Amino acid sequence: MGHSEKPLLRALSGEAVWPPPMWLMRQAGRYLPEFRALRDRADFLTRCMTPDMAVEITLQPIRRYAMDGAILFSDILVLPWAMGLSLEFIEGRGPVMSPVRSAADVDRLSPGRVAEVTEPVQEALRRLAVELPSETTLIGFAGAPFTVACYMVEGESAREFPTTRSFMLREPAVFDRLMAILTEATAEMLVRQIAAGAEAVMLFDSWAGLLPPPLFRRHVIEPARQIAAFIRARYPDVPLIGFPRLGGVMVAEYAENTGVDALALDGSADLSVVRGMLKTPVTLQGNLDPLILKEGGDAMVKAARSIRDSMRGHPHVFNLGHGVVPQTDPEHVAALVRAVRDV
Numbered sequence: 001m002g003h004s005e006k007p008l009l010r011a012l013s014g015e016a017v018w019p020p021p022m023w024l025m026r027q028a029g030r031y032l033p034e035f036r037a038l039r040d041r042a043d044f045l046t047r048c049m050t051p052d053m054a055v056e057i058t059l060q061p062i063r064r065y066a067m068d069g070a071i072l073f074s075d076i077l078v079l080p081w082a083m084g085l086s087l088e089f090i091e092g093r094g095p096v097m098s099p100v101r102s103a104a105d106v107d108r109l110s111p112g113r114v115a116e117v118t119e120p121v122q123e124a125l126r127r128l129a130v131e132l133p134s135e136t137t138l139i140g141f142a143g144a145p146f147t148v149a150c151y152m153v154e155g156e157s158a159r160e161f162p163t164t165r166s167f168m169l170r171e172p173a174v175f176d177r178l179m180a181i182l183t184e185a186t187a188e189m190l191v192r193q194i195a196a197g198a199e200a201v202m203l204f205d206s207w208a209g210l211l212p213p214p215l216f217r218r219h220v221i222e223p224a225r226q227i228a229a230f231i232r233a234r235y236p237d238v239p240l241i242g243f244p245r246l247g248g249v250m251v252a253e254y255a256e257n258t259g260v261d262a263l264a265l266d267g268s269a270d271l272s273v274v275r276g277m278l279k280t281p282v283t284l285q286g287n288l289d290p291l292i293l294k295e296g297g298d299a300m301v302k303a304a305r306s307i308r309d310s311m312r313g314h315p316h317v318f319n320l321g322h323g324v325v326p327q328t329d330p331e332h333v334a335a336l337v338r339a340v341r342d343v
């Protein structure tokens, strides 16, 4: 299939495709028995940095469900790790990093090493570009600077990231410097992923919703605008999906002012309402609640169809509002795929 005929790429370039193309955040993950089997063989970072494993894990949900998009198996924290921060994924606790909390800590980062250290990621993309079915779109991604900074300053997962937000308010110059380093490194990393074969890229700003409007503009919209411009200057035809999670009414400003091609929405957003708020049309991606998928059944089919049907005639990519939860029955995902594709 030619590049421009892939359903997901058509939808991301603004076409209303029916039924909508679909893929799921965290579609490769612990809910799949074939993923858990590989998981016992190596730690998380090893799986990300070994092309054979990253390719295999990326392909697992494609084989099972023929999703329209294959998102590279990796993690948003590979970038700060590649800059020299220690990173460990601890069962039950999530990622743990050596925290960045001073100008000296920021100066110690090595953005110059990222290209070389992440070479296995590019290798995995090059292999996937060859191995994927011709109708499947290969998706690269990165964490947005604010969300990555949250993990770097906090040093671990948190619900409210209190240390990060205090640091941002108390040491704005140091925080800005960290954000500038991350913005540049993220843009360059996404361009490398595209050069290696990614046909669309997504920017995950999972914690965007923590910021009040002036800081949302400064630390969410502005970096995304710079990253989008950097990519567009080099690859004008590669779509960028922005995900300012829990951004509330600010998502309209995000869509208008960043230049992203598609806006991914979390489960709290009503797609029709957001569509009505937008002056420049962008493709909307989302947004079934992952817990509705976990429970499955008729209620899930109804909720998925309601989202799908509300976007009929408009550019839409069906997805969840956040990642598949590990307790999800793989059969529920199969039922979701049928619900979205049966017309």
Ligand SMILES: Cc1c2[nH]c(c1CCC(=O)O)Cc1[nH]c(c(CCC(=O)O)c1C)Cc1[nH]c(c(CCC(=O)O)c1C)Cc1[nH]c(c(C)c1CCC(=O)O)C2
Residues within 6 Å of the ligand: 024, 025, 026, 027, 028, 029, 030, 039, 044, 071, 072, 073, 074, 075, 076, 077, 089, 093, 094, 095, 141, 147, 157, 204, 206, 323
């Ligand atoms: C905040 C964030 C992270 N990582 C990511 C985000 C943004 C999206 C979101 O908000 O969820 C993004 C991410 N993480 C992963 C992918 C791969 C592609 C995919 O299938 O979506 C993607 C796109 C794999 C992963 N990243 C992680 C796993 C689980 C590790 C394992 O089970 O071995 C996977 C499959 C680990 C991870 N990585 C991260 C956390 C907080 C955790 C621990 C929590 C958890 O386990 O779900 C950071």
